[in-house]
Amino acid sequence: MTPGSHGQQPRYRQLADALIGDINRGRLKVGETLPGELELVGRFKVSRHTVREALRVLDDLGLIDRQQGIGTVVRARQSSPAYVQSVRTPSELMRYPADSRLVVVSSAKVKANRTLARLLDVRTGSEWLKVSALRRLKSAPLPLNWTDVYLLPEFADVVPQIGKRGLLVYQLIESIHGEHVDRIQVQLRAGLVTAELAGPLESPEGSPSLTIVRHYFGRGGRPFEISVSEHPGDRYMYALDLQRGWQSSDTWSTR
């Protein structure tokens, strides 16, 4: 193995690539054990450190399992990509109960500071219109959730329509501005009801809350709307129902 020349990969990467190639081609099969470290040392004329660095690359890709005393076992032919499953329709995914109402509480222009930029995964300093709203059910005394919607400022004129036409915010933007949602990214994580939201949500500060962050991307690949919702734990559950065999009727799917 001869690195050191210009543009050549380090030895450990060359070895990693060779092993990955063997696995991808099926020469090394899932379930099989790789040659031991010492054997690879002999075969490729490199140090054990180099071999271990190469194997670590495969490990990071999820292609192999290493275990002391046992050896290195192939466990996937290809590293798994990060993609998403298909659902019926985004509107169904986003849907709240039919009898719920979204009531805008406030709106203001904000510039994304470092913390907000990280939360929204946008550029620090970028400007957004922040619309805060409370969703209530007619049938329930307590609010369902609190949502902060961040819009590109050019879509400010949809704010008066929010909660009024039975459409979701991104649908209002599609309807009024011709913007087209190409991709939606949804993140769910555990949060807590903050002191600030305890009042509006009528929930004890510090109680559990389900945080859902949604990014709506247009054709150009940039997000034009981002929403952050807090759902007190006892009032909201996010559910998926998967069934083998059904083909989604919508054109939404994983990419």
Add this chain to the structure above:
Amino acid sequence: MTPGSHGQQPRYRQLADALIGDINRGRLKVGETLPGELELVGRFKVSRHTVREALRVLDDLGLIDRQQGIGTVVRARQSSPAYVQSVRTPSELMRYPADSRLVVVSSAKVKANRTLARLLDVRTGSEWLKVSALRRLKSAPLPLNWTDVYLLPEFADVVPQIGKRGLLVYQLIESIHGEHVDRIQVQLRAGLVTAELAGPLESPEGSPSLTIVRHYFGRGGRPFEISVSEHPGDRYMYALDLQRGWQSSDTWSTR
């Protein structure tokens, strides 16, 4: 640093934990440069290899950036969720990170009392085999989640295989018993780390936790496996990424 005693962490992990603690506490601040490798060698009386192994742990957690000629810069006070789950197919939906291990902690027969029956959405009085397990990431010092798996008693024989063949529990049942998953229902809600789980999860009691309940239904429409997982809030984020236009290659879909 004195490892070698029973149950003690390797030196590189002790050093990693010390540095992580400094970063989490703010003693090492975001944007600051860590002491160089040679300085850490001198300060902690370990080899440069050990220092580099420790720094790799921080790197894997997303806490630091290392660059040749510049140094090691702190870039996050806390690690981003240990795992962001984005998926292509339902089987991937159920998958956890490539380098995670599920370790069975206990198993016992239980009869569903009223509370459990409601949680599991099963009949009160029905009998289940409850298997408790902890999932850990190789690359993360803290456990990812705690899972209670409830199985029909007739599938008790798969328990010794759990965590051993790289298969999910329902796949073990399919493989060993010919049971067929026809439908999976996934529910996400906000929870809290209970007193009981604070120890095993190494997370403060009362801190937020993402609860995921999964029901696996067979052809007859009855659930044969139900799992309840608790993920401390700072270690897990559930993500969906939807894109218009692509057709899923799998036959699963929502209904």
Add this chain to the structure above:
DNA sequence: GACCTAGATTTGTCCGGACATTTGATCCCT
């Protein structure tokens, strides 16, 4: 056949060393 022990195999951890590469700072010359 079951059990126990010893040995072999394999990866995990740790050490010390050396050189390569990258980056930034400093100094000198024009």
Add this chain to the structure above:
DNA sequence: AGGGATCAAATGTCCGGACAAATCTAGGTC
């Protein structure tokens, strides 16, 4: 003031070695 060369500092890569720990297998004994 600007540009180039040099040097120092830092991480990246590679080597060889040693011992620890985990696992499995073979052989012997009961």
